[in-house]
Amino acid sequence: MTATESRTGRGSGGARRAPGVRGRLSSVARLAMPGATGRARHVTVRNALAARSNYGPLATGLVEPFFYLLSIGVGVGALVGEVVDDGVSYDYTTFVAPAMLAAAAMNGAISESTFNIFAKLRWDRLYDALIATPLTPSDVALGELLFAQLRGTLYSAVFLVTMTALGLVPSWWAVLAVPAATLIGVAFSAAGLSAVTWFRAWEDSEAVIGVQVVLFLFSATFYPLSVYPEPLQWVARLSPLYHGSALCRDLILGRPAWSDVGHVAFLVVMAVVGLRVAAHRFTVLLYDEGGGEAHAPR
């Protein structure tokens, strides 16, 4: 037998070079995701190539912020006028726009990680082909998440630029709202990737839409948390979107606070737990059930 390591490039996990940026990213990936081999980016690149011929989703993703800002911000804002938060009075549109950014990041992440993945997981044979290579199911899940977030980050940046153009961004802290929105996206993508592995049919997506609507309406997106009575405020604090909106709002309105560290921590924990569950579930699904009923006569 011949020296395979040199023929196949790198053996997985073996032959480590000096840890460049890529190497370090891979180690981070491995840490967050058991079973990842640092090859997830190839899945991301594959998706980007396959998406070339399909600009539809990209276009809608870019137009979305206008709709959000026009309808809720400008429309509702005209009726509401001013809102007082943290003792400061804000123009309603200015107040609500950062939460729209957070909500858009959530919605994008959820639809990318559930509806788009469901068909791939259940019917397409694509993943079967991917896991026959050195890629692991964890790499596949992580690669999908990275691709979704690449798009999500682009959308968030466009959203923020739109807000700036409409005069809704009073502070330079707002620049950090893009990574914040990406963090929101990663957290919800991770949760979505876990959830989708339990889908049996399209009807199961109704439950996801339900959760999405509840979060959207009751996460202090449209009004300050202080309008709720104390006990309800604690319920709202369980919502990841609450932490996302609060974080984006503080950054865009230029009033960073220590509580933002808490918001970030909440979302990071959600992302890490979500990724671990997703890695485990993808492994069970792709390895044991073979990605379809064909291999497992249960």
Add this chain to the structure above:
Amino acid sequence: MADDEGRPEPVVRATGLGKRYGDFTAVDGIDFEIRPGEAFGFLGPNGAGKSSTMRMVGCVSPRTAGHLEVFGLDPSVDGSTIRARLGVVPQDDTLDIGLNVRENLIVYARFFGIARAEAARRADELLDFIQLGDRARDPVEPLSGGMKRRLTIARALVNRPDLVLLDEPTTGLDPQARHLLWERLYRLKQRGATLVLTTHYMDEAEQLCDRLVIMDGGRIADEGSPRQLIERHCPRDVVELRFTDGDRLAEAATTMAGAGHHIEPLPDRLLVYADDGERVVDQVEAVGVHPTGSLVRRSTLEDVFLRLTGRSLVEA
């Protein structure tokens, strides 16, 4: 089995290998060894456990019993490292319809960590090998079944694997496409690749396999080279006597009892196994049996399979 002196380490070694899905046992404790450079076959009907075995060897399905080593490594520990040296041609078409023909090869090569330029070079080389060079920029979907299979095989070769796993490589192909594929696989073997294939086509097993195991119901019924298996279980010749009338067939079976080694009645014909087929034909005439047609042929793996499993057969 003809064990030569100083044979190299086996590429795959399985002992008591088993796979259960819930209450269903797909593979029921099998033993086999695959040596470098050989073409090894799993022959058996659908549901025999061939694909489940292939998935375990391919490190995409954890075993539930026994031991398995591929390249001396344990798939449950070093799956990714093992897969880096495998080429897999799955039973179902798993080509990437989001990418064109050439991209299918390049992107797949990237999964193995092969550099972009090298991936492109190999893609072009392989497209020549499978005679699809002129379709390089075409979408995958409209390709014919035979072309898709060839592309899948090319994809499996992109990492220059030490072991190629082919699960039912020619199922669903027309005869011409099958022969083209066999020819390509034969060339691959000439180059020294180790091939493992599953098939339920006896002729495919005879054409391609140096050694094979016959599987039925999750177990191995026997193993050997096609010639060994035939010699072990069947006399040289088979006389096929055709009858249009079932009663006359049954009657002939009784009359012919004792002719040759044994007789297998099938719904439309009698198979008489014998060392000398011509003599049986003479005997048939002599005892006054008049089939609508008769044919003397050599025993094949088909006959071995019928003999070993007894499936769909009534012993004469």
